[in-house]
Amino acid sequence: MSEQVKIILEVAGVELVFEPTTTAYNKMVNETSMDNKVAPATNYLRRIVATESKEALEAFLKQPSAGMQIAAKVNERFTPELDIQVKN
Known part of the structure; x- marks a missing residue:
């Protein structure tokens, strides 16, 4: 997957722009554990949010599960949907 990805979401009428990378995604996955899910997701979003969307993102992050x-x-x-089949 290309490192130059821009994803635009509209959340409650507010446009948020994200620029995820494989490195940032992998870091989030590696930080996630059974008892630590919210902080890695939140930190990931803060790493990949475009400058113009930072303030709006912070407002959403105050809401539970946002x-x-x-x-x-x-x-x-961002992540590809792979067609994987077991052949044995």
């Missing part, structure tokens, strides 16, 4: 929901939508678009 970070998880936004990160999920970004990653839906």
Whole structure:
């Protein structure tokens, strides 16, 4: 996947721009554990948000589960859907 990706979401009528990278995505996955999910998602969004969307993102991150929901939508678009089949 290309490192130059721009994803624009509209959240509650507010446009948020994200620029995810494989490095940032992998860091979030590596930081996520059974008892630590919210902080990695929130930190990930803060790493990849475009400058013009930082203030709006911070306002959303004050709401319960907003970070998880936004990160999920970004990653839906960023990560490829692979067709994987077991052959044995």
